[in-house]
Amino acid sequence: xxxxxxxxxxxxxxxxQQVTLSCSPIxxxxxxxxxxxxxxxxxxxxxxxxxETQRNKGNxxxxxxxxxxxxxxxxxxxxxxELGDSALYLCAxxxxxxxxxxxxxxAGSRLTVL
Amino acid sequence: xxxxxxxxxxxxxxxxxxxELGCNYSYGGTVNLFWYVQYPGQHLQLLLKYxxxxxxxxxxxxxxxxxxxxxxxxxxxxxxxxxxxxxEYFCAVNGDQTGANNLFFGTGTRxxxxx
Numbered sequence: 001x002x003x004x005x006x007x008x009x010x011x012x013x014x015x016x017q018q019v020t021l022s023c024s025p026i027x028x029x030x031x032x033x034x035x036x037x038x039x040x041x042x043x044x045x046x047x048x049x050x051x052e053t054q055r056n057k058g059n060x061x062x063x064x065x066x067x068x069x070x071x072x073x074x075x076x077x078x079x080x081x082e083l084g085d086s087a088l089y090l091c092a093x094x095x096x097x098x099x100x101x102x103x104x105x106x107a108g109s110r111l112t113v114l
Numbered sequence: 115x116x117x118x119x120x121x122x123x124x125x126x127x128x129x130x131x132x133x134e135l136g137c138n139y140s141y142g143g144t145v146n147l148f149w150y151v152q153y154p155g156q157h158l159q160l161l162l163k164y165x166x167x168x169x170x171x172x173x174x175x176x177x178x179x180x181x182x183x184x185x186x187x188x189x190x191x192x193x194x195x196x197x198x199x200x201x202e203y204f205c206a207v208n209g210d211q212t213g214a215n216n217l218f219f220g221t222g223t224r225x226x227x228x229x
Contacts, residue, residue: 033215048215090157
């Protein structure tokens, strides 16, 4: 069974640009969550999608957005990039939406903003 | 608000030594608790979890953790570490009043095992 697949794995952008990251969940998993991992702040929850709807959102500015498609694949977008957006962006999928739940993480997309 | 504290930032042990990594959380309600591990160059993997029942939970690779509700703790233990246990370990909590996929993570503990 393939795991959670994230693309691209590495990317470099400059301030002011925007970026789109993609996540394909484990087959059969319908819930996708996104996390930001930085050395200073650690792992922080961005948002969660289930059935193409955002179910929960973390404390991030509106420049961070996402969506989910009917095949459960998800994308997240960061507009007007800032230096502080440099991070590892992790996607996690789970079978269902409710609690308790177990997240399976992908390898991440490492974004560097210059 | 929920938060998780991992007091040990970097732990260095020799092989065969015993391990205990501390994890304390702040949340007054029912919690789900997790330990994730990130081996060098690899993605986050679930080590073990506690949802309910026996507070002593066993995970993969000989790890176990004990949930002590009165202390708001979920410490990770292993009786004898191996060089291959070198990794970063994250404790995470999910409270019953937040979304099931909204995990609050600790800052992580880096474990280095010396052969």
